[in-house]
Amino acid sequence: xxxxxxxxxxxxxxxxTLAFLHFxxxxxxxxxxxxxxxxxxxxxxPVPLLAGIGEGRIxxxxxxxxTARKPVSGLREQDFMLLDNGARQKILSFxxxxxxxxxxxxxxxxxxVIDAVNASSADAAVAEREAQKFLRAHSGHLxxxxxxxxxxxxGLYGNPEPSQDGNALAASLEHPKxxxxxWRADSDFNSLGLLDFQVGLSSxxxxxxxxxxxxxxxxxxxxxxxxFWLGSGWPPPENGGALTHSAAERWIAELSTxxxxxxxELYRLPTIxxxxxxxxxxxxxxxxxxxxxxxxxxxxxxxxxxxxxLDASDDLAxxxxxxxxxxxxxxxxxxxxxxxxxADEYHDLKLETADSGLxxxxxxxxxxxxxxxxxxxxxxxxxxxxxxEAILEEAPSRNDKELAQMLAGVDLTERLSKVKFAxxxxxxxxxxxxxxxxxxxxxxxxxxxxxDEIPGLPIPDLATRRQMMARTIDYLKDTIPKLPxxxxxxxxxxxxxxxxxxxxxxxxxxAPPARELLSKDVTTETVLYRGGHETVExxxxxxxxxxxxxxxxTLGTFGPILGIVxxxxxxxxxxxxxxxQGVHGPVAVFRYTVPAPESHYEVAHCCVPAGDGTAPVQGxxxxxxxxxxxxxxxxxxxxxxxxxxxxxxxxxxxxxRSDILVEYGEVxxxxxxxTCPVRSVSISRTRxxxxxxxxxxxxxxYGPFATQMGDTSFTDYHMFRSESRLxxxxxxxx
Numbered sequence: 001x002x003x004x005x006x007x008x009x010x011x012x013x014x015x016x017t018l019a020f021l022h023f024x025x026x027x028x029x030x031x032x033x034x035x036x037x038x039x040x041x042x043x044x045x046p047v048p049l050l051a052g053i054g055e056g057r058i059x060x061x062x063x064x065x066x067t068a069r070k071p072v073s074g075l076r077e078q079d080f081m082l083l084d085n086g087a088r089q090k091i092l093s094f095x096x097x098x099x100x101x102x103x104x105x106x107x108x109x110x111x112x113v114i115d116a117v118n119a120s121s122a123d124a125a126v127a128e129r130e131a132q133k134f135l136r137a138h139s140g141h142l143x144x145x146x147x148x149x150x151x152x153x154x155g156l157y158g159n160p161e162p163s164q165d166g167n168a169l170a171a172s173l174e175h176p177k178x179x180x181x182x183w184r185a186d187s188d189f190n191s192l193g194l195l196d197f198q199v200g201l202s203s204x205x206x207x208x209x210x211x212x213x214x215x216x217x218x219x220x221x222x223x224x225x226x227x228f229w230l231g232s233g234w235p236p237p238e239n240g241g242a243l244t245h246s247a248a249e250r251w252i253a254e255l256s257t258x259x260x261x262x263x264x265e266l267y268r269l270p271t272i273x274x275x276x277x278x279x280x281x282x283x284x285x286x287x288x289x290x291x292x293x294x295x296x297x298x299x300x301x302x303x304x305x306x307x308x309x310l311d312a313s314d315d316l317a318x319x320x321x322x323x324x325x326x327x328x329x330x331x332x333x334x335x336x337x338x339x340x341x342x343a344d345e346y347h348d349l350k351l352e353t354a355d356s357g358l359x360x361x362x363x364x365x366x367x368x369x370x371x372x373x374x375x376x377x378x379x380x381x382x383x384x385x386x387x388x389e390a391i392l393e394e395a396p397s398r399n400d401k402e403l404a405q406m407l408a409g410v411d412l413t414e415r416l417s418k419v420k421f422a423x424x425x426x427x428x429x430x431x432x433x434x435x436x437x438x439x440x441x442x443x444x445x446x447x448x449x450x451x452d453e454i455p456g457l458p459i460p461d462l463a464t465r466r467q468m469m470a471r472t473i474d475y476l477k478d479t480i481p482k483l484p485x486x487x488x489x490x491x492x493x494x495x496x497x498x499x500x501x502x503x504x505x506x507x508x509x510x511a512p513p514a515r516e517l518l519s520k521d522v523t524t525e526t527v528l529y530r531g532g533h534e535t536v537e538x539x540x541x542x543x544x545x546x547x548x549x550x551x552x553x554t555l556g557t558f559g560p561i562l563g564i565v566x567x568x569x570x571x572x573x574x575x576x577x578x579x580x581q582g583v584h585g586p587v588a589v590f591r592y593t594v595p596a597p598e599s600h601y602e603v604a605h606c607c608v609p610a611g612d613g614t615a616p617v618q619g620x621x622x623x624x625x626x627x628x629x630x631x632x633x634x635x636x637x638x639x640x641x642x643x644x645x646x647x648x649x650x651x652x653x654x655x656x657r658s659d660i661l662v663e664y665g666e667v668x669x670x671x672x673x674x675t676c677p678v679r680s681v682s683i684s685r686t687r688x689x690x691x692x693x694x695x696x697x698x699x700x701x702y703g704p705f706a707t708q709m710g711d712t713s714f715t716d717y718h719m720f721r722s723e724s725r726l727x728x729x730x731x732x733x734x
Contacts, residue, residue: 049619099328115231
């Protein structure tokens with residue numbers, strides 16, 4: 001329950017702080033970035049950090065039709081039942097689009113592909129003619145944005161940007177050789193390391209490769225797409241049965257996932273075997289291991305994507321027109337998959353309605369990944385400070401590497417004190433174990449100290465707490481505004497989990513990162529404090545030459561963070577927590593919470609694999625933490641800020657932890673003593689972004705979560721001022 005006096009304290013802190021902090025100009029940012037080779041994120045609009053909360057990780061587009069194959073609108077979420085491997089799944093979000101009162105944004109896009117590889121010249125000419133007929137209908141005014149491609153033995157050509165000018169698109173098909181290349185087969189065919197299994201005819205290889213490129217191009221754009229592949233399709237590999245090679249399995253999983261992410265539904269020409277025969281073959285394939293060769297055909301991929309075969313008709317343009325007419329009427333729903341034990345875990349999907357007379361068409365399955373969630377490491381053992389001391393007692397009998405690995409395998413459940421940390425750090429046998437001990441101690445910095453280290457003092461009464469708070473208000477109001485302009489050296493040691501050894505290729509995309517936090521580099525900067533603002537004057541990294549700074553960056557801990565937290569606390573709650581033992585005596589600790597609508601603590605992370613994979617996420621989440629004060633002087637000695645990013649039901653965020661700790665101590669500046677930051681710890685846990693090159697383009701995909709940490713010290717405080725001397729020379733100059 002909120003303490004009313006503590007609430008009054010927060011309001012008084014707000015009033016006092018606003019008097020001296022230029023709050024509107026300062027921002028505390030815990031900014032985590034991942035080292036990935038993608039386009040600079042500054043050119044891409046950021047995604048709101050909390051956008052998508054309530055949305056599931058898997059998105060499905062569904063079309064419901066009656067017995068006459070007419071689309072059905074007006075259904076509600078409760079009219080649907082979603083089955084994942086036979087188990088009912090909760091629908092997390094639901095949208096019904098009828099094309100009139102509710103229109104999808106962006107609108108459904110059409111993609112027309114003329115397949116000149118898997119058709120005779122006469123059939124290709126017919127497909128081109130029918131495509132142009134469709135494009136030029138209605139005086140060339142297309143109801144939906146449309147893009148066209150020409151697929152030949154030389155590659156895939158076209159303009160991926162959609163247009164509603166049907167005449168211009170039709171004119172481009174009259175001269176397919178003049179279309180810009182999207183993918184050139186002659187420069188890429190021999191470098192398909194992903195397709196290293198035996199495939200039948202080269203037309204199948206070319207076709208699947210073209211579909212890969214098309215999926216990646218459309219994946220860059222949001223919204224649902226209907227892809228009309230105007231060709232007879234390609235034959236399955238001629239190996240007489242199932243493909244068990246891991247490359248084939250990876251290819252199926254990756255392409256299926258990219259089609260799902262791009263929200264593509266494949267439409268194709270009718271086949272001789274028919275859909276019923278193909279569905280039966282695919283259903284039988286699920287019950288036995290391996291990849292059925294039919295899975296590599298256009299027909300199978302179309303059925304799995306939620307698309308269908310066009311009706312057998314000479315008027316192909318009319319068939320496309322009918323599909324386009326019904327395109328705006330569909331449903332979009334999302335759900336969270338269950339946790340997967342292995343990469344590329346296939347799940348069968350069924351979406352049903354209570355009305356047996358209705359048919360629901362959507363994706364028939366998806367591939368679940370461990371990386372959808374932040375997976376706990378079962379090999380890490382939680383230990384108390386006393387248990388850690390018992391482990392460290394064995395340090396003399398272990399070498400540096402062994403002890404570092406042992407420390408990486410434990411997590412503290414209590415805060416390691418400075419005294420014990422300093423004593424054990426001096427006894428570490430080498431740099432690796434010292435680095436591991438620092439990382440372990442910093443990770444525990446946000447925890448409560450052990451019970452035996454908490455002073456057994458009684459909880460102060462209301463009047464005593466009021467006196468403590470009054471002293472803190474006086475400290476903020478009278479002392480901090482008198483801080484001079486000064487500068488200090490900021491030295492930051494950064495730690496991160498290295499990539500998994502032996503990681504390569506799509507098959508290992510969900511290999512967990514190494515649990516061990518290793519020192520990445522050390523940077524030194526001169527930080528200026530002028531007029532209540534923090535400015536970084538220079539940066540001198542002590543890292544390897546040519547290293548790029550993409551690690552955890554924390555801005556504002558030197559100055560603005562204190563003002564921001566204290567002001568935000570006035571709109572949250574403050575309550576007594578406990579006593580702690582400080583350097584000069586007991587320290588009073590209060591805990592606070594700030595709701596998201598009142599937060600000015602910004603968290604940003606780059607990047608998410610949506611679109612082209614360069615979009616950062618940023619926002620102002622709620623947060624909580626502790627503020628420790630000297631009860632006699634009112635001086636703030638310690639401040640923690642922990643972003644509220646991982647509630648009980650975690651949303652699909654790409655960052656699940658963003659915490660800052662700042663410790664304050666006495667420093668001498670210009671002959672006087674002030675209380676200033678002496679140390680800070682920043683911890684961020686974010687989803688890694690894996691980038692693959694196998695398909696001829698950079699393919700950003702979800703990777704596992706990993707931790708980054710920064711340990712910063714502030715030293716060499718000096719007054720920021722200029723000095724001059726007037727020297728009088730009584731002797732005349734020669």
